[in-house]
Amino acid sequence: MLSRRRFRKLDGILLLDKGLGASSNKVLQDARFLFLAEKAGHTGSLDPLASGMLPVCFGEATKVSAFLLDSDKRYITTATLGYVSTTGDAEGEKFNPRPIPAFSDADLEAVLTQFRGNISQIPPMYSALKKDGQPLYKLARQGIEVERAARDLTIHSLTVLARTNNTLTLDVVCSKGTYIRTLVEDIGEQLGCGAYVSMLRRESVEPFGAFRMYTLDELRALAEQGLEALDAVLLPLDSALPHLPSITVEEAIIIRLRQGQKVRTDHDDAELLRIYSEFGEFIGLCESLRGVLIPRRLLAYTSTHL
Known part of the structure; x- marks a missing residue:
């Protein structure tokens, strides 16, 4: 039984290929049980209708998850024209049917141009955003x-x-x-016929565009070979942070940083730095300000997979 499983302290990032139909939290828990990880969290949920990349952070990796929430994403989506949906996607009730006007590729390109670059978007009611502590989707279900x-x-x-x-x-x-649903709805309105999302797949989350994803079925097959086979697909924590500058420091400095002390540095000012030991171990993140290294988010490693 699941309750008898012995969970372990595990650090790493899993690129999960979420399937259709399940919630992000459900597949997160499925992955956690497969890896027997004590602690896990995902970085930006996907609706049951959506599939694709869902980075899962085990253990200390949750300390870098905010960077993945803030990163760019790539989606492939299919917009069905001629209707709108109460939820903006195929799960909602379709209404307001309209004829689809004949438009050329050039006409379509002229519409899409309006949505490239910096734009403003009104979030949909069917979203996890909150109003006075209440998720908008719960209000939307009440009309x-x-x-x-x-x-x-x-x-x-x-x-x-x-x-x-x-x-x-x-x-x-x-x-x-x-919100891809809102983007599709807005494009549909500009085309004059309305639109809703009938397919959505997240192809990548930066900086993981070149890395492989694993489905739950693939992970289950690996689990039959043992935990070592599963652990081999995890990415190190610092793989989420290639955009940050890095420095290597001595062990004595690491000890002081882990005690919350500030230390002198000759590094240029930087809001965040990746800190490494002389043996290449990723220690965590510090700020460099006016010649002082300030600990901001240091890791307490609990497993051998870093």
Whole structure:
């Protein structure tokens, strides 16, 4: 039984390929049980309708999860034209049918151009954002709609992969806070016929675009070979932080930093630095300010997988 399993302290990042139908929390817990990890968290949920990359952070990796929440994402989505949905996707009730106007590729490109670069977007009611402590989706299920402030975001790229008489398949690279459902709805309105998301897959989360994802079925097959086979697919914690500068420090300095002390440094000012030991061990994050190294988020390693 699950209650009799002996969970272990484990540090690392798993790139989980979430399947359709399950919640992000469900697949997170499934992965946690397979790895027998004491502590786990994901970095940005995917709706049951959506599939794709869901980074799972085990143990001390949860200390770098915020960087993944803030990172750019790439999605492939199919927009079905001619209707809108109460939820913005295929799970909602379809209404307001409208004829799909004839538009050329050039017409479509002119519409998509409006959504590239820095734009503002009003979050959907069916979202986890909260109003007075209440998730918006719970209010929406009660038929309550509240005013939402527009949010600034960036659509780095927006291209058409395929189109049919009533669908568009789009490749979207965007900043944090982007709602693909809202993007599709807004494009549908500009086309004059409405649209909703009928397929959504998250292809990558920066900086993991070049790394392999693993489905739960693949992980279950590895689990039959033992925990070592599972642990081999985990990424080290600092793989989430390649954009940050790094320095190597002596053991005596590491001890002081772990005690919360500030130490002198000749490094330039930096909001965050990756700190490594002389043996290449990732120690954590510090700030460098006016010649002083200030501990900000140091790791307390509890396993051999770093």
